[in-house]
Amino acid sequence: MPITILRLGHRHYRDQRLTTHVCLTARVLGAKKVILSGEKDEKIINSVKDIKERWGGDFEIEYQKNFRKVIKDFKGKKLHLTMYGLPIQDKIKDIKTQKDLLIILGSEKVPPDIYHMVDYNISVGSQPHSEVAALAILMHEYFEGKELNKDFKNPKIKLKPCKAGKDIIET
Numbered sequence: 001m002p003i004t005i006l007r008l009g010h011r012h013y014r015d016q017r018l019t020t021h022v023c024l025t026a027r028v029l030g031a032k033k034v035i036l037s038g039e040k041d042e043k044i045i046n047s048v049k050d051i052k053e054r055w056g057g058d059f060e061i062e063y064q065k066n067f068r069k070v071i072k073d074f075k076g077k078k079l080h081l082t083m084y085g086l087p088i089q090d091k092i093k094d095i096k097t098q099k100d101l102l103i104i105l106g107s108e109k110v111p112p113d114i115y116h117m118v119d120y121n122i123s124v125g126s127q128p129h130s131e132v133a134a135l136a137i138l139m140h141e142y143f144e145g146k147e148l149n150k151d152f153k154n155p156k157i158k159l160k161p162c163k164a165g166k167d168i169i170e171t
């Protein structure tokens with residue numbers, strides 16, 4: 001079930017940490033790809049690629065200036081996460097039947113036409129909060145917890161879960 005994330009309106013100075021967290025969360029919870037839009041930020045792209053090199057998996061990241069074209073050309077269903085949307089708990093059953101999903105996240109104000117370009121506008125609680133939290137809850141609901149057992153292929157390092165302390169394995 002390929003999931004692609006589109007991060008709209010990235011602002012180099014304000015969003016660097018949060019956009020990085022969007023990418024890392026998307027990767028660990030089973031997205032195939034993140035597309036960044038807004039201000040181009042090679043630092044984020046390189047640091048996410050570096051994480052992938054070391055920790056494995058086949059995650060991709062790229063920059064696209066024209067986010068409307070990304071949405072228009074996407075073959076599959078398009079889901080915009082927004083506090084103004086329909087509650088996730090009412091729509092998740094239908095969303096789970098979709099195989100290819102483009103999940104769209106804002107940072108600055110999302111242009112109004114985006115709400116009409118998508119198949120779903122979905123809220124995770126009808127209150128403002130974080131795109132990282134909204135994404136994590138959506139993906140957890142979508143994969144029903146199976147994403148937590150995801151195997152990352154060809155890692156250079158991995159962790160052995162410990163009751164206490166740290167156990168890092170270099171492969």
Ligand code: SAM
Nearest residue numbers: 081082083105106109110123124127129131134
């Ligand atoms: N001020 C912006 C606006 O009016 O569009 C939104 C800022 S918010 C911190 C950034 C992003 O977090 C939103 O674009 C949305 O994708 C996500 N988000 C925030 N609260 C949400 C909620 N309750 N449900 C779903 N997504 C949410």
